[in-house]
Amino acid sequence: MKKKKNYNLILGCILTGLVVVFVLVGLVYTPYDPEAMDSSLRLAGVSLAHPMGCDNFGRDILSRVIKGSGTTLFVALGTVAIGTVAGTLIGALTGYFGGIADEILMRIIDALFAFPSILLALVFVSLFGSGKYNVMLALGIAFIPSFARIVRSEFIRCKNMDYVKLARLAGAGHLRVMFVHILPNTLSVLVSAVMIGFNNAVLAEAGMSYLGIGVQPPDASLGRMLSEAQTYLFSAPGCALFPGIVIIIMVLGFSLLGEGLKKTA
Amino acid sequence: MEKNVLTVKNLNVSYEESEGKFFQKKKDRAVLKNVSFTIREGEVVGLVGESGSGKTTLSKAVLGMLKRYEGEIVHFSDKPQMVFQDPYGSLNPVKKIGWILSEPLRLKGGYSKEEQKEKVEQMLLKVGLSSEIADRYPAQLSGGQRQRVCIAAALMLRPKLLIADEPVSALDVTIQAQVLKLLQKLQKEMGLAILFISHDMRVVYQLCDRVLILQDGEIVEEGPVEEVFFSPKHAYTKTLLEAAGILEEGV
Numbered sequence: 001m002k003k004k005k006n007y008n009l010i011l012g013c014i015l016t017g018l019v020v021v022f023v024l025v026g027l028v029y030t031p032y033d034p035e036a037m038d039s040s041l042r043l044a045g046v047s048l049a050h051p052m053g054c055d056n057f058g059r060d061i062l063s064r065v066i067k068g069s070g071t072t073l074f075v076a077l078g079t080v081a082i083g084t085v086a087g088t089l090i091g092a093l094t095g096y097f098g099g100i101a102d103e104i105l106m107r108i109i110d111a112l113f114a115f116p117s118i119l120l121a122l123v124f125v126s127l128f129g130s131g132k133y134n135v136m137l138a139l140g141i142a143f144i145p146s147f148a149r150i151v152r153s154e155f156i157r158c159k160n161m162d163y164v165k166l167a168r169l170a171g172a173g174h175l176r177v178m179f180v181h182i183l184p185n186t187l188s189v190l191v192s193a194v195m196i197g198f199n200n201a202v203l204a205e206a207g208m209s210y211l212g213i214g215v216q217p218p219d220a221s222l223g224r225m226l227s228e229a230q231t232y233l234f235s236a237p238g239c240a241l242f243p244g245i246v247i248i249i250m251v252l253g254f255s256l257l258g259e260g261l262k263k264t265a
Numbered sequence: 266m267e268k269n270v271l272t273v274k275n276l277n278v279s280y281e282e283s284e285g286k287f288f289q290k291k292k293d294r295a296v297l298k299n300v301s302f303t304i305r306e307g308e309v310v311g312l313v314g315e316s317g318s319g320k321t322t323l324s325k326a327v328l329g330m331l332k333r334y335e336g337e338i339v340h341f342s343d344k345p346q347m348v349f350q351d352p353y354g355s356l357n358p359v360k361k362i363g364w365i366l367s368e369p370l371r372l373k374g375g376y377s378k379e380e381q382k383e384k385v386e387q388m389l390l391k392v393g394l395s396s397e398i399a400d401r402y403p404a405q406l407s408g409g410q411r412q413r414v415c416i417a418a419a420l421m422l423r424p425k426l427l428i429a430d431e432p433v434s435a436l437d438v439t440i441q442a443q444v445l446k447l448l449q450k451l452q453k454e455m456g457l458a459i460l461f462i463s464h465d466m467r468v469v470y471q472l473c474d475r476v477l478i479l480q481d482g483e484i485v486e487e488g489p490v491e492e493v494f495f496s497p498k499h500a501y502t503k504t505l506l507e508a509a510g511i512l513e514e515g516v
Binding site for chain 1: 328330344346347349351354355356357358359360365368369372373415418419421422
């Protein structure tokens with residue numbers, strides 16, 4: 001039988017790879033200083049010297065998009081890392097042990113679930129202030145419930161399997177059973193959840209920065225750039241267009257990758 | 266004189282049972298009533314009874330998986346090991362066979378990587394599998410191969426007592442015979458005592474030295490296989506034998 005090609009995975013890898021290369025290059029090289037202003041280039045259009053034009057302060061958009069993608073990706077990575085690690089821990093413990101602690105924690109998580117994650121993050125940021133790291137923490141905490149739920153249900157599915165009983169009989173402790181025997185069985189589900197979470201994180205960061213409560217200047221982020229560009233949407237569409245395109249590529253790449261991985265699992 | 270590997274004295278187990286209504290007092294339902302028996306070294310004891318008679322509960326109690334029980338369970342050796350009915354659920358699907366088999370050694374500690382590998386290979390050969398199997402995942406094996414791996418995993422630490430809960434009833438008839446032969450061979454080689462839980466009287470007759478008949482949580486008859494099978498005393502034993510076609514009806 002001919003194996004069907006996993007186009008989602010291939011395309012997802014290409015797009016994600018592109019974004020990653022873009023960001024990595026940005027770490028060592030940008031065509032111009034992303035924060036250097038030049039009033040003579042205010043809202044300059046697309047040219048050979050400035051392939052994406054310049055913004056309202058005369059800053060090179062290409063350089064800012066490169067730096068901004070880095071910030072957005074960094075915040076999204078941090079968010080997903082916090083959400084995944086804490087969510088996995090909570091989900092594993094509650095799913096595996098069950099009982100009263102499980103009931104209490106899951107009701108708290110249900111309550112958290114009732115709020116949109118962006119709203120939770122908003123509350124957090126208004127309490128502790130904005131900025132790159134606070135946004136990351138705020139979104140990360142808001143992401144914990146969904147991961148905890150997924151991991152918990154997988155642990156409940158696995159914990160009564162015979163191989164878990166046999167591992168206990170062979171002398172494995174609870175922690176070893178949880179993280180060495182059961183956790184790898186949840187990976188296929190967890191990986192696609194991480195990919196979807198990553199997308200949501202990119203969009204949430206962009207959204208928060210757009211609302212002005214996310215990443216603060218002079219840090220460039222894609223959402224921040226969109227927010228700054230909206231006044232000039234008609235006079236200089238490039239200011240909004242290019243960051244927007246990068247967000248689309250990022251999100252598309254990760255969702256395709258997630259879908260693709262789900263199919264291989 | 267032969268030594269005992271397991272003594273169970275006056276074992277009583279009951280489960281709390283509520284009918285799913287709130288504020289209702291939970292009732293205790295007795296699952297095992299005053300069960301006593303011993304297993305001697307190298308002895309194969311069959312445990313027969315219909316589903317719901319408490320067979321699985323008894324095996325759980327013996328393995329120490331029950332928290333609530335009354336009575337005495339005394340082991341005279343290391344922890345007994347277990348072979349379950351379903352070879353598909355008994356092997357972790359994301360681990361290679363070699364990893365699964367070496368896990369008991371890792372948990373016990375004191376074996377180097379090379380020693381582990383060697384022991385795994387020896388055990389695989391012992392259960393009639395080739396050593397290449399160590400690099401495969403459970404999904405790449407047949408049901409019979411999986412059950413052989415399960416037996417190998419249970420025997421890695423050379424327990425004195427093995428509990429086998431319907432170990433062949435999920436397999437094809439031809440494979441059943443092979444796995445039973447294997448169990449018999451290993452039992453003789455390793456001087457293993459087996460508590461063989463089954464509802465299949467023919468298999469019990471083939472494999473066991475002694476048999477316990479369990480009905481509604483009580484041992485209603487016990488004795489050497491020949492005796493129980495050819496001159497059953499209890500009505501329930503007769504019914505079981507008749508159902509299996511071993512005893513002719515009305516005899």
